[in-house]
Amino acid sequence: MELKNEFRVGVPIERAWATLTDVEYIAPCMPGAQLTEIDGEEFKGQVKIKVGPITAQYKGIARFKEKDESARKVVLDASGRDTRGAGNAAAEVTAEMTPDGDGTKIVITTDLKVTGKVAQFGRGVMADVSEKLIGQFVDSLEQKLVDAASEETETERGDVDGEAAVNETQSDEVASGPRKIEMPEPEPVDLLDTAGAPLFKRFGPFALLALVLVLLRRRKR
Numbered sequence: 346m347e348l349k350n351e352f353r354v355g356v357p358i359e360r361a362w363a364t365l366t367d368v369e370y371i372a373p374c375m376p377g378a379q380l381t382e383i384d385g386e387e388f389k390g391q392v393k394i395k396v397g398p399i400t401a402q403y404k405g406i407a408r409f410k411e412k413d414e415s416a417r418k419v420v421l422d423a424s425g426r427d428t429r430g431a432g433n434a435a436a437e438v439t440a441e442m443t444p445d446g447d448g449t450k451i452v453i454t455t456d457l458k459v460t461g462k463v464a465q466f467g468r469g470v471m472a473d474v475s476e477k478l479i480g481q482f483v484d485s486l487e488q489k490l491v492d493a494a495s496e497e498t499e500t501e502r503g504d505v506d507g508e509a510a511v512n513e514t515q516s517d518e519v520a521s522g523p524r525k526i527e528m529p530e531p532e533p534v535d536l537l538d539t540a541g542a543p544l545f546k547r548f549g550p551f552a553l554l555a556l557v558l559v560l561l562r563r564r565k566r
Contacts, residue, residue, distance in 0.1 A: 348455040348472050350479040353448050356490055361442055361449035362417055364490065368407070369526060374485035376478055377534035384523040392425065393533035400533050401461070402428045410437070417442040432461015453479070478534065 354361050365371060368388050372380035382389040391404045405425025412419050424435040437456045442449050455475070 355448045358449045395533045395535040434459045
């Protein structure tokens with residue numbers, strides 16, 4: 346299924362590009378996600394979700410398939426498997442950025458393939474869930490950008506030394522291979538809670554009809 350989401354961040358496109366291609370920076374902003382390892386352009390992590398009382402954990406890998414800075418377009422391939430073997434997911438995520446006043450408009454297109462329990466929700470509900478999760482992601486990212494902006498003045502004072510330290514660290518990382526990432530374990534995303542209203546819209550009338558029939562039977566008895 347294909348899902349499309351649009352949002353705006355209040356920073357210039359150069360800053361938006363640098364931020365949204367920094368997976369380690371933005372990973373904590375995504376509900377239920379945890380980044381665990383970086384190896385060059387390959388990222389390992391996990392996503393926790395709940396479907397009512399059932400919790401599923403997907404472990405997987407993401408790689409940059411395309412990163413075109415001049416066109417402000419990035420394509421990410423991701424795949425994961427339920428740790429209990431109950432299903433898997435794969436996605437090609439394309440993000441395109443365009444200037445929008447003093448901010449940046451971002452369009453994310455996701456070609457998603459899922460199997461197992463999560464697949465039962467269908468495209469409509471998954472689109473609603475995707476929109477809400479993107480909304481939570483953007484709110485978290487915006488707050489992070491605001492916090493970072495307030496620290497920029499102090500950071501700029503140590504740019505020269507800082508850049509040298511970063512370059513040295515990056516060289517060490519290349520030499521030492523994969524780098525483990527320490528992130529707190531996230532709370533799982535409850536799909537029923539997130540998609541509660543959309544689910545009621547689709548199935549609510551049938552639930553109410555069933556309730557009326559039950560009450561009528563009780564009266565007859």
